[in-house]
Amino acid sequence: MSTSLPKLIALVGPTASGKTDLALQLAKKYNGYVISADSRQIYRQMNIGTGKPALGAVEMVCDQPSYDINGIRHFMFDMVSPDQTYTVAEYKDAVYRLISDMRREYPDNIPFLVGGTGLYVSAVIENWEIPKVAPTGLREDLEKRTLDDLVQELQNRAPDVAKRIDIKNKRRVVRALEVVLEGKSFDQARGPRMFDILLLGLDVPREELYTRIDARVDAMMAAGLLDEVKSLAAKYDWDVPAMSGIGYRQFRPVLEGKMDLAEAVEKLKQDTRHYAKKQLTWWRKREGMKCIKNTGDSEDFIEKFLQK
């Protein structure tokens, strides 16, 4: 199928697989720009723990902050402060706007969507139509109720939805009910295909990945992660969404004098491995992903993709 849809290259992979560096290389070679798909690097002031690359000078490009790294524009970093929430829906809208603006301003630039947050990437490349019900107001009340109670109400109001979603997961039930109570339908709609997509999945053997994770955590500690956490903890409540992230929450008991540092670091490594596993699960069963092991692989795929 020949297509005139704008091209988009998505690069995904688990944490510590080397996405960031590879993306930079590829963007340089193929005249690209990078859109981060990382739900944590969205936050300002959270740098070491999120593995954020060193961001260079900012300028506003197409109404969005663009950070220079080695001459390549990087978007969707440092969008909000740690006490703000940021949702997939906002992310997806911002990225769609950005891509279309960039295409108008810089038609030769190719977007590289790069990141480990599968939800964000999927929402963009599959054009998810997320129910337009903002998570405000209702949610707070719903969360106070028991799961059984919520499930019952959902079963009464929208039995088909209750059948489909995971009714053991309160968070899911709350959201479904929130949407249903607003009179909207809660399904998994997707809009039309908007891009011609090349999806590259960085494949690192499990064992090697785990070794890299350990090394990365050690490097973060050496880079002053504990100080970063301390300064964030001084400014923000532990309850804010950003502080629940890996690399931050593990240090709470340390700062409260309930755990020693070495133990927290071990926990951090372990939690990071868990996270990497979940990321792998996200992509495992998705179709159309090209597995790449190295730069050469990815260049082959990209060249073929750009020529067609």
Added chain:
RNA sequence: GGGUGGAUACCAAAGUGGUUAAAUGGACUAGACUGUAAAUCUAGUGGCCAACGCCUUCGUAGGUUCGAAUCCUACUCCACCCA
């Protein structure tokens, strides 16, 4: 040398005669996911089997009993206490 307590599956830890392949938590593995996603949730994890099912487990060796991780005896190891 004497005394007391303990030894349970990868780890921690329940269980003190039958409904126990053995609670629970961790670890590990697999999975779900449409406005919190680095979040939240689910399942499996002695061996063999596609499955009904079969077999082997609770430090070791014996014993009591219709039946034992659970009771008895001896031994081994560990912890603490007295010498």
